[in-house]
Amino acid sequence: MNTATISPVQKPWLDSYPAFTDWDMPIVPEPAHAAFDRSVAAYPERVCMEFLGRTWTYRETGTMVRAAAKGLQELGIKKGDRVALMLPNTPYYIVLFHAVLLVGGVVVNINPLYAQRELDELVKDSRPHMLVTMDLEAMYPKAHETVEQNGIEKLLLCSMTEVLPWRKAVLFNIFRRKTLARVEDNDRLVLFEDLIENDGGFTPVKITPDEDLAVLQYTGGTTGIPKAAMLTHANVSANAIQVAAWYNNSKIGEEKFLAALPFFHVFAMTVALMTGLRYGAQIIMLPRFDLKTCLRAIAHKKPTFFPAVPTIFTAINTFPKIKEYDLSSMKVCISGGAPLPVEVKKEFERISGCVVVEGYGLSETSPVATTNPTVGVNKAGSVGIPMPGTTVEIHSLEEPGRLMLTGERGEVCIRGPQVMKGYWDNPEETAKVMQGGAFRTGDVGYMDEDGYVFLVDRLKDIIIAGGYKIYPRMVEEAIYEHPAVAEVNVIGVEDKYRGQAPKAFIRLKEDETLTEDELNSFLKDKLSAIERPDSYEFRDELPKTMIGKLSKKELKAEEEVQGNTPAEESAA
Ligand code: AMP
Numbered sequence: 166m167n168t169a170t171i172s173p174v175q176k177p178w179l180d181s182y183p184a185f186t187d188w189d190m191p192i193v194p195e196p197a198h199a200a201f202d203r204s205v206a207a208y209p210e211r212v213c214m215e216f217l218g219r220t221w222t223y224r225e226t227g228t229m230v231r232a233a234a235k236g237l238q239e240l241g242i243k244k245g246d247r248v249a250l251m252l253p254n255t256p257y258y259i260v261l262f263h264a265v266l267l268v269g270g271v272v273v274n275i276n277p278l279y280a281q282r283e284l285d286e287l288v289k290d291s292r293p294h295m296l297v298t299m300d301l302e303a304m305y306p307k308a309h310e311t312v313e314q315n316g317i318e319k320l321l322l323c324s325m326t327e328v329l330p331w332r333k334a335v336l337f338n339i340f341r342r343k344t345l346a347r348v349e350d351n352d353r354l355v356l357f358e359d360l361i362e363n364d365g366g367f368t369p370v371k372i373t374p375d376e377d378l379a380v381l382q383y384t385g386g387t388t389g390i391p392k393a394a395m396l397t398h399a400n401v402s403a404n405a406i407q408v409a410a411w412y413n414n415s416k417i418g419e420e421k422f423l424a425a426l427p428f429f430h431v432f433a434m435t436v437a438l439m440t441g442l443r444y445g446a447q448i449i450m451l452p453r454f455d456l457k458t459c460l461r462a463i464a465h466k467k468p469t470f471f472p473a474v475p476t477i478f479t480a481i482n483t484f485p486k487i488k489e490y491d492l493s494s495m496k497v498c499i500s501g502g503a504p505l506p507v508e509v510k511k512e513f514e515r516i517s518g519c520v521v522v523e524g525y526g527l528s529e530t531s532p533v534a535t536t537n538p539t540v541g542v543n544k545a546g547s548v549g550i551p552m553p554g555t556t557v558e559i560h561s562l563e564e565p566g567r568l569m570l571t572g573e574r575g576e577v578c579i580r581g582p583q584v585m586k587g588y589w590d591n592p593e594e595t596a597k598v599m600q601g602g603a604f605r606t607g608d609v610g611y612m613d614e615d616g617y618v619f620l621v622d623r624l625k626d627i628i629i630a631g632g633y634k635i636y637p638r639m640v641e642e643a644i645y646e647h648p649a650v651a652e653v654n655v656i657g658v659e660d661k662y663r664g665q666a667p668k669a670f671i672r673l674k675e676d677e678t679l680t681e682d683e684l685n686s687f688l689k690d691k692l693s694a695i696e697r698p699d700s701y702e703f704r705d706e707l708p709k710t711m712i713g714k715l716s717k718k719e720l721k722a723e724e725e726v727q728g729n730t731p732a733e734e735s736a737a
Pocket of ligand 1: 384500501502503504505523524525526527528529532548606607608620622623
């Protein structure tokens with residue numbers, strides 16, 4: 166084994182860098198909305214937004230952004246004010262995201278399908294001046310309730326039928342009436358169409374990219390206490406610059422990005438939206454993920470870039486009628502957010518003919534920290550090499566701050582222009598994760614001699630069985646190799662003798678069968694006796710997070726209710 170210490174000085178990834186990108190390329194901090202403004206000027210007639218068959222050019226989108234900015238200023242929104250966007254992927258998200266930034270406001274990203282309690286918690290924590298949502302029954306009543314209860318000054322309401330092509334709008338009004346909310350008119354209510362009823366002459370606001378906040382991004386943490394990463398304009402723009410520099414086969418002004426992931430999650434916000442707009446690309450929006458709609462969008466609208474999470478690639482791989490869809494338009498598929506099983510990557514590449522590059526990041530890193538190169542070595546199972554200007558260090562788990570050797574496991578720590586300013590209103594949590602300027606990710610991994618990062622697992626998911634560390638990810642990878650398995654999620658459950666033992670939750674592919682005994686003998690030569698799950702549970706569905714990652718949180722909670730999970734484990 167190579168015993169060289171990985172340090173910021175050595176940067177072993179430099180030799181693996183794609184020829185067309187320099188690790189030390191200039192990354193000049195700029196307002197997060199600046200790239201969109203440039204694309205409006207450069208490609209006014211090109212389609213910017215596509216939504217269920219209706220399109221808006223960059224010129225039209227820019228005009229709406231400026232009008233919305235003036236409307237926000239007229240309502241008193243000023244520098245530093247938070248505006249909560251509780252929106253699905255729609256043109257409203259793109260327009261208001263940029264309008265809020267233009268007037269110096271801070272976007273608070275909120276999942277529109279959050280339960281009332283979750284929404285109230287985020288609103289109490291972020292204290293927005295305005296909440297934006299749609300006039301849909303699934304969103305408006307909760308938004309209205311939280312606005313009234315928390316005294317938020319304004320509720321900005323966006324109309325679903327206004328953004329549909331007219332035929333769809335008519336049908337929507339006839340058949341989907343019940344999905345529209347009954348809206349209560351009061352002093353706090355503002356309609357989007359009234360907000361933009363002006364000449365767009367807003368007053369420009371000076372942004373200091375390194376200091377001013379652009380986004381409050383709540384992390385998918387499992388502790389139940391909301392924690393928002395403060396992303397500055399410099400963080401957000403730097404990450405879009407880094408990602409945009411990664412794909413040399415992109416043609417500025419000609420690409421189409423498929424936004425199947427929700428913009429309120431940082432992965433889609435940066436990779437599908439900010440990078441796409443920087444390229445002057447068309448952003449094809451799906452208001453929610455539905456497999457057939459997504460496949461139809463790929464076949465007919467012909468996107469060239471497709472950022473997605475592994476569960477989406479799995480869903481496509483296992484769809485029985487996949488041969489009926491033409492997936493050949495896609496040039497780059499980007500997987501992130503969760504581990505991409507090697508089998509899933511290979512199968513998707515075989516079906517689509519499109520290369521899948523896996524990247525890695527967190528809300529706190531805006532999010533992209535590492536990615537596999539599209540040209541050069543795309544190592545299956547690795548999350549790739551550090552993005553331009555980004556340093557990855559592996560710190561000792563026992564002695565944080567001590568750097569590990571090549572190939573040795575430790576906590577993945579990140580430095581770079583995309584690392585957040587800290588947690589909103591939470592200096593204690595900020596101090597816990599910042600180690601001498603490096604951000605501690607809470608992920609365990611190692612770096613090989615070529616500078617490729619391999620993630621082993623999240624610190625809090627590691628199972629300790631009789632003193633041995635079991636990494637659920639390793640167990641999952643082995644189970645994925647079985648051809649009958651569609652999805653698997655492994656957690657630690659209480660075990661009388663060993664403290665904890667692994668338990669696997671499995672969803673089989675359609676029309677497949679598999680017994681515990683068959684799986685156990687399949688795993689015999691792949692996992693040690695201690696790593697092999699003690700119990701299996703076969704289910705029709707596995708719980709997922711808001712962006713579609715397989716979620717351990719619900720499984721741990723269920724086991725806890727049944728008395729199978731130690732309290733300290735479930736709280737992690
Ligand atoms: P969030 O901040 O909610 O986006 O979650 C970030 C976490 O997702 C990281 O700390 C990782 O544990 C996980 N994650 C992101 N990308 C990957 C990946 N490619 N492979 C494995 N885990 C990942």
